[in-house]
Every structure is written in structure tokens, then in C-alpha cells.
Amino acid sequence: MGRTVVYEGELLRHPVYTRFLHWMAGIFFFLALLSGFAIYLPWIFRFFTPLFGGGAMTRLLHPWFGLGFVVFFALQAANWSNPMRWTPSDTRWMGHIRGYISHQDAMEPADVGFFNAGQKMQFWEIVAGCIAFVITGFIMWFPEIFGRALVAISYVIHDIAALIMLFGIFFHIYLSTFGEPHTIQAMTRGTVSEAWAWTHHPAWYKEVTGRDPYQAMGEARQRQERGL
């Protein structure tokens, strides 16, 4: 079901199943975020609850939105369990994160594979956040079973997990759009240009094309300078 068209000079990045899971998780994430925001503090209650048909409806829907997010993200986690595995090169990458932020090198280090360490960090943060959401969420969903003390503790943990995820989503959106142009194409059409691949994920480029990413970039530069 569904297909991905790969044009000349492009590489397949995310197949349809991955993209489907990504956007379903994304939709449910924002529904859960906004409905959760609505009941986060009384002074933002009146701005967000009308989106969902009032306070009581917001309260009713929020757990289901959250469940939808967690289910689709869990499927994505299973889908990505292999490329998200942490490696020694990721630890090295984290050591040089300041250089990444300040664009010290135009291209990523040669050992950056399908995902870089920053992406993996965010992925595992969301895994941890989802576990926290599910446990504390069920406690608050059925307080008559779990009791008042557990609800009071869960309330804080749920909030902290949400705040961390909210903090992270800005980086996720920024780096996939304005921060690293043409990245969003990987999640819309499923493909990326070869130049994108050797710039941001050199080891992955080498893996799928068998060519050296730096050499490929150098050749591209020569072609460009010759005006071809």
C-alpha cells in the first residue's frame, strides 16, 4: 500500500509505513499536547479548551489522544529499534555537539549513520517519556483505583515528561525545516537528495551507494565549479 517515487539523484530515506507512523504519531502528539495544555493551568484553560468542545470534553479526549500517540510511537520504536541503537561514534558525536551547533564543519563526521546522536537522544527521550506518560496517565485516568497519593505524584511526573517533550519538539521541527533545509522531504515524499545524504549522514550515504561521501561531494563541487 502506497509507494515512494525515487527520482534520479535521490535516495530512499523513509518508506511509506515509517511516514504513516510518523504523521499519525505527530497528529496525536499535537492533539494530546494542546488538550493537555488546556488543563495544564487555569489561566490557559480558556484559550485551549474551546478547541476540543469545552473543558469536560477536553478532559475526556486527552487520554485517548495520548494513547493514540503512544501506540503509534511504539510501532515506530519497533520499526526503528535497529537504526536507533547507540554506538561509540554517537558518544563521540555528543562530545562535539558544540561544533555541530556552530557549523564548525560543513559536513557531518564520516561515522554519522542513518540517524545522528542528537536524533537518537530525542528518540530515546520520547521512549522514556511515553513510558512515564502511560504509567502516570493511567493512574490519573482511574484515580478511584490508584488513590489520591499516587495521583498527586503522577501529576508532577506527567507534567515534567510533557515539558521535556515540548522543549524537544521545537528542535525536531526546526531541524527538519528551517534548520536543515530539504529535510522534511524525507517525511513527505520519502526521499532525499544525494547531497543531503552525504552532508548530514555520510556513513548512511556510503552504506546505500557504496561511494565515499567526501569524494562524492568533492566531485559535485568540481562539476559545480565547471558550471555543469
Add this chain to the structure above:
Amino acid sequence: MQREPEVCKLIDTTTCIGCKACEVACVEWNDMPFQPTMFDNTYQTMPDTNWNYWNLIKFNEDQHSDGSFAWLMRKHQCMHCADPGCLRACPADGAIVQYANGIVDFQQENCIGCQFCVSGCPFNIPKFNPSTKKVYKCTLCSDRVGAGLEPACIKSCPTGCLHFGTKDDMKFLAENRAAQLRDVSGFANAGVYDPETIGGTHVIYVLHDLTKPERYGDLPAKPRIPLSFTLWKQFLKPIGLFGAMLGFVGVVLHYIFEGPRVEQPAPPVKRIDPPPPPAEKGN
């Protein structure tokens, strides 16, 4: 200028006979249905209050040091705290209100049914109705008080163990009664229950023994609101939200100061010199 006095209900547990007239009056005035009672080998009507049963006398058999027993009877209902845990916990705008006279009231039309108030209340008062998904509790008969009447329970009490008036008057009355119990009746530890940990309450008790209020059926000596609804909700939550929004500020600043990371080779850009400024023209 007219002063809005804070109202108060005084419950003298030493003169309560456990007749349950206040329970009936509460159900009657608030137009709530008959509740089947539950026999648990005491005189207690049912184990706990309910969403449609806001007032319950708790019967507790208490053993003295000499081996003899006594009933400790306590009318259990909302305490109308000066610093209400339910109100602290509530995320809905206007679902729980505290009037200037001290009454804490639930506005069910604004209630979203999250039950955080249940978690925030140190006295286990708010009760959830699963069919309407709203929370209910004693209103201190705010409808009657607003019309200059005393609450229904007060009106029904045959022994005069219930009093209603301003907080100052009730406090005075209660302290006098406690002093009488101490000096005349031999209750050395008699005192007034008006817990300071939640800023005092608008329902106060005269107890035979103030040192162990727990014996009166889960009356906490030092009622406290969970830190989740005070420290976290009132103080750290807005800071946390601000902190999370710093992520947005961070990416905007990154775009301005560092710019995007583009694919290599970046397209070569030819430098274009700015055109010379146009020559000034005379008038």
C-alpha cells in the same frame, strides 16, 4: 463600608448524640435521593460520604486508659478551608470558587471531571459521580446563607451542638466551651480544631481531646495539601512552561545567529556590488 464577615460552622463533638438529624436535613434541603444504609456493627449510616450524601456522622468507639469505652461522634463534611486543597488542585477555570464569606463551592457546570480536587483535599471530601462525571460536596448551604439563613444541618440539630455565625464569634464560643471542658468537665486536653496548616477552616470542632484528632475518624492532626498542588502547580509549573518555551527561543536564535546547515556543496554565490547611490537632484 460594609464588611463581608467570614462565616463559620461550629461542631461541638462533646454534645453530639449521633441522632443523624443533620444527615437527613442535608439530604432534604439539597433534594438528594434516599441512600440505602450499610450496617457495619456500629451506628454509622454508611462507610463514607458520597456525591449525593455530603454529611455523615462518623461513629468511633474509643477506649480509655482505664479500659472503659466512649463513643466519639463527629459530623463529617467539607471543612471549607481558608486555603482549599481542592481549589489549589483544580485545573478548570471557575469550577471551584471561594466566596468572600469563606464558603468553598463547586460549580458543576465548569467541572471537567478530572478529580484532581479529590487528590488535593486533605479531608477526602470531594466525591465523583461517574454518570455525570462531575464532583460534588457540601456547599455549606451557600444558597441558604446567601438568603440570611443558617445551613440546614444547623437548623435541624436538637442538642445545640451545631452553631453558625461569623468566624470570630464561633471561635470565641468554641474556645469558651473548650475552656469549660478543661476546667469543669475534666477533659484536660479539650480544645478547638481549626488547623493552621491550611490557614484555618470555616468548619471548626470542639474536641474532647485535641491531641489525637485521628481518633475521630480520620481527622488529620496536620492536614496538608500535597506539594504537587502547591509548590509544583502554583510555582514550578509556570516556570517549567517558560523553560520549555525556551526551546522555541533557542531555535529562533540559532537561525538568526548561526543560520541553517545546508547541503554541500553549497551553491556558489556571485558577489554583486551594490549599485552606486543615485545622484542628488536639485529642487
